Amino acid sequence: MRDISHSLASGVTTAAPTRFSDVFDPNSGAVQARVALGDRAVLDAAVAAAKVAQPAWAVTNPQRRARVMFEFKRLVEARMDELAYLLSSEHGKVIADAKGDIQRGLDVIEFCCGIPHLLKGEYTQGAGPGIDVYSMRQPIGIGAGITPFNFPAMIPLWMSGVAIATGNAFLIKPSERDPSVPVRFAELFLEAGLPDGICQVVQGDKEMVDAILDHPDIAAVSFVGSSDIAHYVYNRGVANGKRVQAMGGAKNHGIVMPDADLDQVVNDLAGAAFGSAGERCMALPVVVPVGDKTAEALRAKLIPAIDALRVGVSTDADAHYGPVVTAAHKAKVEGWIQKGVDEGAELVVDGRGFTLQGHENGFFVGPSLFDHVTTSMESYKEEIFGPVLQIVRAADFEAALALPSQHQYGNGVALFTRNGHAAREFAARVNVGMVGINVPIPVPVAYHTFGGWKRSAFGDTNQHGMEGVKFWTKVKTITQRWPDGGVGDDNAFVIPTMG
Ligand code: NAD
Numbered sequence: 001m002r003d004i005s006h007s008l009a010s011g012v013t014t015a016a017p018t019r020f021s022d023v024f025d026p027n028s029g030a031v032q033a034r035v036a037l038g039d040r041a042v043l044d045a046a047v048a049a050a051k052v053a054q055p056a057w058a059v060t061n062p063q064r065r066a067r068v069m070f071e072f073k074r075l076v077e078a079r080m081d082e083l084a085y086l087l088s089s090e091h092g093k094v095i096a097d098a099k100g101d102i103q104r105g106l107d108v109i110e111f112c113c114g115i116p117h118l119l120k121g122e123y124t125q126g127a128g129p130g131i132d133v134y135s136m137r138q139p140i141g142i143g144a145g146i147t148p149f150n151f152p153a154m155i156p157l158w159m160s161g162v163a164i165a166t167g168n169a170f171l172i173k174p175s176e177r178d179p180s181v182p183v184r185f186a187e188l189f190l191e192a193g194l195p196d197g198i199c200q201v202v203q204g205d206k207e208m209v210d211a212i213l214d215h216p217d218i219a220a221v222s223f224v225g226s227s228d229i230a231h232y233v234y235n236r237g238v239a240n241g242k243r244v245q246a247m248g249g250a251k252n253h254g255i256v257m258p259d260a261d262l263d264q265v266v267n268d269l270a271g272a273a274f275g276s277a278g279e280r281c282m283a284l285p286v287v288v289p290v291g292d293k294t295a296e297a298l299r300a301k302l303i304p305a306i307d308a309l310r311v312g313v314s315t316d317a318d319a320h321y322g323p324v325v326t327a328a329h330k331a332k333v334e335g336w337i338q339k340g341v342d343e344g345a346e347l348v349v350d351g352r353g354f355t356l357q358g359h360e361n362g363f364f365v366g367p368s369l370f371d372h373v374t375t376s377m378e379s380y381k382e383e384i385f386g387p388v389l390q391i392v393r394a395a396d397f398e399a400a401l402a403l404p405s406q407h408q409y410g411n412g413v414a415l416f417t418r419n420g421h422a423a424r425e426f427a428a429r430v431n432v433g434m435v436g437i438n439v440p441i442p443v444p445v446a447y448h449t450f451g452g453w454k455r456s457a458f459g460d461t462n463q464h465g466m467e468g469v470k471f472w473t474k475v476k477t478i479t480q481r482w483p484d485g486g487v488g489d490d491n492a493f494v495i496p497t498m499g
Pocket residue numbers: 146147148149150151173174175176204205206209210224225226227229230247248249250280281383385411452456
């Protein structure tokens with residue numbers, strides 16, 4: 001049995017692990033490896049090494065730090081195939097999608113190649129008589145990232161790229177369900193010239209997460225995962241005086257106006273609802289046709305499109321999507337489908353009981369379609385995170401706008417229309433953090449920022465872009481005066497004003 005362990009600075013030793021978690025091959029259902037579950041002692045060792053390494057990295061000039069990013073990008077690109085297969089073998093997403101997962105992370109590394117420019121501070125000459133004011137962004141010290149299973153490359157790179165480029169030491173705690181790719185990234189960072197100890201991987205579950213949240217030398221924690229855990233991480237981290245950003249779950253809606261191009265919508269929806277087996281926080285699991293005529297036409301086109309979907313092993317180049325991540329997750333998704341039936345929604349296409357010949361023990365779930373889903377149903381309120389699309393019919397634009405706006409989650413939303421005015425109104429008024437206009441999965445590019453609203457995010461800064469730079473740095477503002485030899489005539493007992 002292959003063991004997956006931590007990736008700590010060289011020379012750091014820890015006791016042999018006593019707890020492990022199984023890592024499955026979702027295609028076959030077999031256990032392919034086990035990952036060590038670390039504890040406070042492992043974390044202490046990693047933090048101690050980070051503390052030694054970080055001061056020198058912080059004063060390494062930003063151009064040199066950027067060069068590590070350039071080289072890391074080159075190394076990952078050169079190993080794209082190997083990394084995508086590794087990722088796919090633990091997660092179950094198809095290879096092309098695994099490459100997309102890595103590429104979206106590399107986009108953030110590309111952004112970090114510009115870190116010298118991004119870290120330039122502000123300057124005001126002559127803010128008062130002989131007084132200049134300037135600001136600088138300094139690293140927070142040691143940061144940690146806790147990541148979910150569904151983007152095992154992109155999300156670790158969202159965090160590690162910006163945290164490291166801004167001069168911090170960074171510890172990553174990957175999902176115990178697919179922990180290998182971040183280990184490879186840590187090795188490649190080292191190969192790219194990053195000093196030992198600046199990027200380390202600590203493996204584990206809740207015990208390690210709690211150790212991170214309680215560790216006095218970790219200044220900032222970035223979390224992405226489900227909402228209840230995100231809320232918990234946020235509360236505990238903040239109570240311990242840390243800076244915390246914690247992204248949570250989602251239930252994204254696609255609103256289809258009567259004037260939308262339905263063929264385009266169906267094509268977009270098939271990918272956005274079922275791609276990666278629906279295990280994306282920016283998936284579109286709810287579609288809201290406006291008016292019954294739109295609903296009937298959309299439904300008529302969706303059924304054959306869903307029937308045409310090919311579910312296959314993740315290495316099948318023709319498969320639209322592969323298995324879900326674990327047997328437990330498959331059972332959870334199928335449980336939600338039953339719940340939808342029990343609640344009175346119409347199950348138009350039933351994906352339960354799907355098996356793939358030759359891979360009968362794989363964690364496959366066929367695509368499902370529900371119609372006549374209502375807002376009072378638990379299966380609407382909660383995140384299913386599987387290949388299940390729910391139709392919620394709305395009478396008009398206002399009713400459709402209210403659905404995502406009033407939902408507990410507010411990660412992403414999409415509007416499909418040809419009407420510019422409706423699109424403009426929608427973008428301005430919808431109570432959701434990331435909006436697509438005829439774009440089904442509006443994940444912002446790396447130099448913008450990623451983050452939802454409501455229970456989709458706790459804390460006040462987004463991932464990557466300038467928000468990421470702000471999260472991983474603290475601003476220092478200097479007000480300086482160089483005496484010209486005379487004794488000032490200011491009254492030192494009055495709060496200084498520039499008047
Ligand atoms: P998860 O919440 O189960 O796990 C996320 C991380 O938290 C993992 O590293 C895990 O080890 C840790 N963890 C799990 N249980 C814990 C506990 N009780 N205490 C402390 N730590 C714990 O999430 P997941 O199933 O890996 O990922 C899927 C979820 O992530 C979905 O809800 C999805 O919407 C969300 N997600 C959100 C975003 C976003 O940006 N908003 C992006 C991707 C995924």
